[in-house]
Amino acid sequence: xxxxxxxxxxxxxxxxxxxxxxxxxxxxxxxxxxxxxxxxxxxxxxxxxxxxxxxxxxxxxxxxxxxxxxxxxxxxxxxxxxxxxxxxxxxxxxxxxxxxxxxxxxxxxxxxxxxxxxxxxxxxxxxxxxxxxxxxxxxxxxxxxxxxxxxxxxxxxxxxx
Numbered sequence: 001x002x003x004x005x006x007x008x009x010x011x012x013x014x015x016x017x018x019x020x021x022x023x024x025x026x027x028x029x030x031x032x033x034x035x036x037x038x039x040x041x042x043x044x045x046x047x048x049x050x051x052x053x054x055x056x057x058x059x060x061x062x063x064x065x066x067x068x069x070x071x072x073x074x075x076x077x078x079x080x081x082x083x084x085x086x087x088x089x090x091x092x093x094x095x096x097x098x099x100x101x102x103x104x105x106x107x108x109x110x111x112x113x114x115x116x117x118x119x120x121x122x123x124x125x126x127x128x129x130x131x132x133x134x135x136x137x138x139x140x141x142x143x144x145x146x147x148x149x150x151x152x153x154x155x156x157x158x159x160x161x
Contacts, residue, residue: 011145014141014145018081018084018145019082019084020081022080022084022097023077023078025077026075026077026081029070029073029077030074033067033071036070036073037066037070038111039111040069040107041106042059042110043059043062043110044061044062044066045062045069046063046064046065047066073104080093080097093145094143094144097142098142098146101135101139101142102139108128108132108135111124111128111131111132112132
């Protein structure tokens with residue numbers, strides 16, 4: 001059986017691939033939270049910096065600990081992994097995903113800034129230099145899933161078969 005080339009089939013395949021990626025990432029949030037620790041900006045965290053300093057309670061966006069941010073983002077990715085598979089929810093989920101990936105840019109930029117600071121290591125520089133540009137295709141991919149799937153060529157809505 002040849003691969004169906006309809007817009008709907010391709011969009012469903014793309015949504016399934018995005019869902020698999022989100023599910024893998026969500027699982028990693030809970031299995032290996034240290035992997036995500038560096039991409040949570042200090043200004044979002046109630047606790048002090050990684051150097052053990054006291055918490056700065058004056059941070060306006062500091063509403064959770066670093067571990068809580070990692071867990072919440074993992075839960076959001078898990079919910080999005082399910083939502084992107086449901087066609088009626090796909091547009092809203094894809095819009096939320098594009099926004100989430102865009103917000104994640106702040107964490108990646110902050111991690112890159114810290115990697116190139118005097119305390120950064122060559123390994124951190126490499127990882128964060130590669131990690132930051134990956135957000136752009138994720139944002140575009142999520143945004144592309146917002147479009148309604150087109151009907152197969154020759155089978156437009158309302159056409160007789």
